[in-house]
Amino acid sequence: MPRATNAWSGRMSLRVDSEPVQTFSALFELRGSPETGELSLTTPIGSTLAQLHWSPGEALLKNGSDTRRYASLDALIEAATGAAIPVAALFGWLEGRNDPVPGWRADLGQLASGRLQALRETPAPRADLRIVFERMPAS
Template structure:
């Protein structure tokens, strides 16, 4: 069960880094930062021993600084809910809530490696933000597909997202 939680949080992290969406434009909150939203499905494969795979439907809303991510199973049950804001990151899985100091800490604890949340939002928007160790393929973002590969540090990870902008 703990491994499933780690994989769920890892996918959530990946989504945070890559984000998926449905049609619509970004909104601007009072503070002036852009709130973006995506929905779709994602899969994450980590080439660890043994290989770990995860797939889920997702809804991502917010920005790298503050947002929400919900992961659901294909039959619609909620797997995990993530909420982050400056100074905190919460992972809710059923009745359990785990707290972290940041989204990066949440993702690293869940996956064993940092997933670049800020870059994920940029990648979903079609911007090629460079992050050491990560290689995004943005060639199909216009058709709602994103792939990003983490080549270092080990183990290698492959994130694939099919999305619509909300």
């Protein structure tokens, strides 16, 4: 029996305490798994910022008619958001598992109310990822 696809949607914001401070925020839809999945990022008015697709051996960033390939999911997410977000661990965090990521500390205490916060303390600069989400029906 095939496994149901995991899917979440909501808002994400990322603040990187660099000089100058970098911020990124978007509406998102995340589907799949750390191995094969997609992440769509849009503005609050519905304009597509980027579509990310990954599968074994492939990581693609689609921005309008432009498609770029990356060596890994980590490189792909950094190109799309400007910071290294641990997407593989994000799937576990959203499912309530405190999957460890070096330098990151996830706060899963508000998952039941659809909130997740994760802090990256190392390497510098510090990063603060905040997600407000709802789980989408399995497809």
